[in-house]
Amino acid sequence: MGHNFFPLFVDLNGKRCIVIGAGNIAYRKIKTLLNYGAKVEVITKDVAEEKILELQDIKISTREFSMEDLKDVFLVVAATNNSDFNRKIYKACNENNILVNNMTSKVDMNARFAAVYESKSVQVAVSSKGYPKKSLEIRDSIKKMLEKN
Structure with missing residues (x-):
């Protein structure tokens, strides 16, 4: 069963947001976050979407994601193509009151992009x-x- 989401406009200016994964969907989410002033870090083993490398004002960490990465994070985008891994990210974020958007599920998230x-x-x-x-x-x-x- 899906969640009942409360519509809310949030100021992301200066907020630490991480995107896990670096494909085409991640690229679109990164651009959106940057447009709203977020401080974006991309964590990925490899950059699948080359356009990500051209984006300004982001940090790219080419390594495995670790639960330690969730420290002092406002919003996480789980944008890998591994739904089980994205679900683990969702659970960890949700348990720690971190907003999380999951690209491989309609329910394993607590935040949606509109x-x-x-x-x-x-x-x-x-x-x-x-x-x-x-x-x-x-x-x-x-x-x-x-x-x-």
Whole structure:
């Protein structure tokens, strides 16, 4: 059974966030975190998405993830392609009251990224409970509606 998520806007400016894994999905999450001012560290055995190496203002640690990495972390993104490993990360984070987003599960997480539309006067975030394509479609519909006015 899934969680019932409370919608909340959070200031990530200067917050320590780690992304475990370095593929295409990790790249997108890293860019989002950077856009909101997070201090991002990527922990990965190898960088699968070369574009990650071009990003500014991130720390890349090419090594195994350790539970010690969770010290003083605000948010974790479990972005490996190993669902069992991501579930272990989720459990460790959840037990330590750390926000965690898991790329391989709709339920083994306590935080979701939303599809966001921003203008000068409004910020709208959409979650479709783990179905990102649906969230993007709804966000785009809202964007069209708001930009007409």
